[in-house]
Amino acid sequence: MNASPRFHGQTALITGGGGEIGLAIAKRLASEGAAIALLDLDPEKLERSRAQLIEAGATAENFVCDVTDIDAVEQAVSAIVECFGSIELLLNNAGYQGAFSPIHQHPAAEFDKVIRINVVGAFHVLKVVSAHMVERGYGRIVNTASMAGVQGPPNMAAYGASKFAVVGLTETAAKDLAPHGIRVNAISPAFIGPGFMWDRQVQLQAEANSQYFSTDPREVARQMIDSVPMRRYGGVEEIPGTVAYLLSDDASYVTGINVHISGGIN
Ligand SMILES: NC(=O)c1ccc[n+]([C@@H]2O[C@H](COP(=O)([O-])OP(=O)(O)OC[C@H]3O[C@@H](n4cnc5c(N)ncnc54)[C@H](O)[C@@H]3O)[C@@H](O)[C@H]2O)c1
Incomplete structure (x- = not known):
């Protein structure tokens, strides 16, 4: 008996789609039937990702957007809905690691930049995309956190704090959106x-x-x-299977969790 692909007829928005992890996950979701909306700040990286997806036979479009700008996120999400009709799946994944130095020397401007991208940007995308999903009463969301958001790593004050915040946003969003048929989980890759x-x-x-x-x-x-x-x-190819599971109906009773993809660091 042939089961139909798990994401047939669905559109996946992948932020940070020009990056390595975003592309690997896009390929996996496309292979299971999803149309892909790639969103990133960097048009060249976006185009490189899209070319690889098209070569693999996927449907994929690029949307250049800075997630720290709420107006730009609203415009990009409107453009994606215009292009594809709806968004069922979200990988909220754009991120920036920032400087490495102990907290008493950590550059304040870098702290601000990391928090703007990883926390404020992730919130903007969650807010705007979930509003669309609430209207439709359906949505599946995965936020990319990090093991740096589970155990505070040395020399990474901004990044660690930002990823702890992503885990917190995930738990709250899961509660706020559960009544609307929307599940929200996080992944935390380590190295x-x-x-x-x-x-x-x-x-x-x-x-x-x-x-x-x-x-x-x-x-x-x-x-x-x-x-x-x-x-x-871990290899980048060891991440997409977990994301595909969390976005699929195989995880229909799973929301608000943070899956460690960490080789056993917990
Ligand atoms: N690679 C790792 O070891 C690792 C481990 C744990 C978590 N992560 C997380 O995984 C996610 C993806 O990381 P990656 O390894 O693919 O890195 P990457 O640098 O290859 O990809 C990140 C992407 O985010 C985009 N981006 C940055 N700022 C943006 C903004 N303001 N608006 C829109 N896009 C923006 C970048 O252009 C880039 O394409 C990040 O959230 C990162 O923190 C990575």
């Missing part, structure tokens, strides 16, 4: 590699020159891996 984000973290933790990590990036990489019970970083 994901290889690639730019892994290299950046290793380099910046080494440069932070703290008691927690070596000043040699190769040693920092080993220290990070040793902190993971599974003794390896």
Whole structure:
């Protein structure tokens, strides 16, 4: 017996769709039948993602938008609804890691920027998209948090605080939206590699020159891996399955949780 694809006839909005994790999840949702609306600040990254999706046979459109600007988010969501008719699925995923330094030296401007993107931006997208979903009485949302929002990491005051806030937004939104047929969950990846984000973290933790990590990036990489019970970083391809599950009816009684994708760090 052939089951129809889980997201057939649905549209998924993916913020941070120009980034690595957003693209991997977009590919998975498209492979299960969803049409994809990619939203990102960076038009070049967006176009690179869209080209890969189209090559894989998906339906995908780009929407350039800065999530820190509520008017821009409203315009982009209107344009997506105009283009696709509705939004059933949301991956609220745009993010920025910011500077690495101890809190007494943490640059205030960077703190502000990280909070603007990761918290205020995530709130804008949640607010505007959930208003559309409430009108229709249907929606499935996943917010991208981080293990930095579960255990405060050293040298990452802004990022850690921002991701704790994303977990909090998820719990509140799940309660506020449950009466409207909308489920809201979060994912918290830990170390994901290889690639730019892994290299950046290793380099910046080494440069932070703290008691927690070596000043040699190769040693920092080993220290990070040793902190993971599974003794390896996660691959970006290990994230989309969990998101697809949370967005699907397989998770029909699951809302308000934060799934750790962390190799056993909890
Ligand atoms: N890579 C990791 O190790 C890791 C671990 C845990 C959580 N995360 C989270 O996963 C999410 C995706 O990260 P990624 O690894 O794919 O990083 P990435 O940098 O490849 O992607 C993030 C995307 O967000 C976009 N973006 C940034 N500011 C924006 C804004 N104001 N408006 C719209 N778009 C904006 C960027 O242009 C980029 O394309 C982020 O929320 C990140 O915090 C990543």
